[in-house]
Amino acid sequence: MKAVVIRRYGTTDVLQYEDVEQPRIEPTQLLVKVYASSVNPIDWKIRQGALSLISGSKFPKILGFDLAGEVVQVGSQVTRFQPGDAVYGSTNFPGGAYAEFAAVPENLVAFKPTNLTYEEAAAVPLAALTALQALRDQGNIQTGQSVLINGAAGGVGSFAVQIAKALGAEVTGVSSTQNLDLVKSLGADHVIDYKREDFADGTAQYDIIFDAVGKRSLFQTKRVLKSNGVYISTLPSPQTVVESILTAVLPGQKAKFVLEKPNTQDLVYLKELIETGKIRAVIDRTYPLQELAAAHAYSETGRAVGKIAIAVTS
Structure with a gap:
C-alpha cells in the first residue's frame, strides 16, 4: 500500500510517500481502507520531534490520527462493525492514518455521518x-x-x-x-x-x-x-x-x-449533532496524500481556517 512515512524527526523533508506493507489487525481492531485524513498540529509536532519523549525513537512511523473510510476486515472480537461499513474516527498514538489502510481499534471509531463527504468526516474527530x-x-x-x-x-x-x-x-x-x-x-x-x-x-x-x-x-x-x-x-x-x-x-x-480522549461514544454524539445540522466541518484546503509535506507546511503557518483535509484514496 501507499503511505507517507518518516524515518527520522525533522522538517517536512522527512515525509516520504512510498510503498509499505499493509498492517495486520489484532482481534479488537478493524482494517480500514482510508479515503481521507486531516492535519492536526500534533501531527507535525510529532514529526518535528517536539514530542519525542512520548513518540519514541522507533522508526519508521506513519503519522496521522484522523480518518474516514470503509471497513474491509474485522478482528475476531469485533462486534459492532462489518466489512463495507463507512466509519470515521481516530488511530492510536502516534498515528497511522496517512496511509491507504489503517488498523484501528473498534472503540475509537463510529459510523460516518451520512451527510458528510469522507474528507469532511475526516476533519472532525480530533x-x-x-x-x-x-x-x-x-x-x-x-x-x-x-x-x-x-x-x-x-x-x-x-x-x-x-x-x-x-x-x-x-x-x-x-x-x-x-x-x-x-x-x-x-x-x-x-x-x-x-x-x-x-x-x-x-x-x-x-x-x-x-x-x-x-x-x-x-x-x-x-x-x-x-x-x-x-x-x-x-x-x-x-x-x-x-x-x-x-x-x-x-x-x-x-x-x-484538555487532552483529547478518542472514543466511540463521543463520536456517536458528534455524528448526531452533524446529522441534525447543528455542527459542520469547515475545510480550508484539501491535499492529496502525496502532497502531505505541503499540507504540513501550510498548517505550520497557523493561517488555516478550519481544517486541512487529506484525500488518501479516491
Missing part, C-alpha cells in the same frame, strides 16, 4: 472531540452561560463555537478580521477582532474562556472571567499546568487544559 471534551467535561458548560472561544476560526475553535451553541450557550468568538463572517456563520452571538481589540481588556464577563489556540493563561484573562468561571487551554504549558494545580484546591476561578 478537533471536534477536543472542543467537546473541553467544554462539556472540563468546563461543565450549562445552558445560558456566556462562553468565549479564542481562535474561533481554527480547527478546534470552529467546532467549539458550534458545540457551545448546540449546548445552549451565548458564544463570543475571537478571530482575525477576515474570519469574522465565518465565525458568525458558525453561530457566534458576538465576535471580536483580535487585531483591533484584546478581549482580556473588555468589559464582558464569561463563565468559560476556551483558549482553542493555547495563546493565553488564566492570569492574563482572569479580569474578564466570572468569579467561579473556568479558563481552559488546549496547551498544557508550564504556566497552565501550575495554574490548574493551584486552582484545583482553591475556591473561585479554575484553570484547566
Whole structure:
C-alpha cells in the first residue's frame, strides 16, 4: 500500500510517500481502507520531534490520527462493525492514518455521518472531540452561560463555537478580521477582532474562556472571567499546568487544559449533532496524500481556517 512515512524527526523533508506493507489487525481492531485524513498540529509536532519523549525513537512511523473510510476486515472480537461499513474516527498514538489502510481499534471509531463527504468526516474527530471534551467535561458548560472561544476560526475553535451553541450557550468568538463572517456563520452571538481589540481588556464577563489556540493563561484573562468561571487551554504549558494545580484546591476561578480522549461514544454524539445540522466541518484546503509535506507546511503557518483535509484514496 501507499503511505507517507518518516524515518527520522525533522522538517517536512522527512515525509516520504512510498510503498509499505499493509498492517495486520489484532482481534479488537478493524482494517480500514482510508479515503481521507486531516492535519492536526500534533501531527507535525510529532514529526518535528517536539514530542519525542512520548513518540519514541522507533522508526519508521506513519503519522496521522484522523480518518474516514470503509471497513474491509474485522478482528475476531469485533462486534459492532462489518466489512463495507463507512466509519470515521481516530488511530492510536502516534498515528497511522496517512496511509491507504489503517488498523484501528473498534472503540475509537463510529459510523460516518451520512451527510458528510469522507474528507469532511475526516476533519472532525480530533478537533471536534477536543472542543467537546473541553467544554462539556472540563468546563461543565450549562445552558445560558456566556462562553468565549479564542481562535474561533481554527480547527478546534470552529467546532467549539458550534458545540457551545448546540449546548445552549451565548458564544463570543475571537478571530482575525477576515474570519469574522465565518465565525458568525458558525453561530457566534458576538465576535471580536483580535487585531483591533484584546478581549482580556473588555468589559464582558464569561463563565468559560476556551483558549482553542493555547495563546493565553488564566492570569492574563482572569479580569474578564466570572468569579467561579473556568479558563481552559488546549496547551498544557508550564504556566497552565501550575495554574490548574493551584486552582484545583482553591475556591473561585479554575484553570484547566484538555487532552483529547478518542472514543466511540463521543463520536456517536458528534455524528448526531452533524446529522441534525447543528455542527459542520469547515475545510480550508484539501491535499492529496502525496502532497502531505505541503499540507504540513501550510498548517505550520497557523493561517488555516478550519481544517486541512487529506484525500488518501479516491
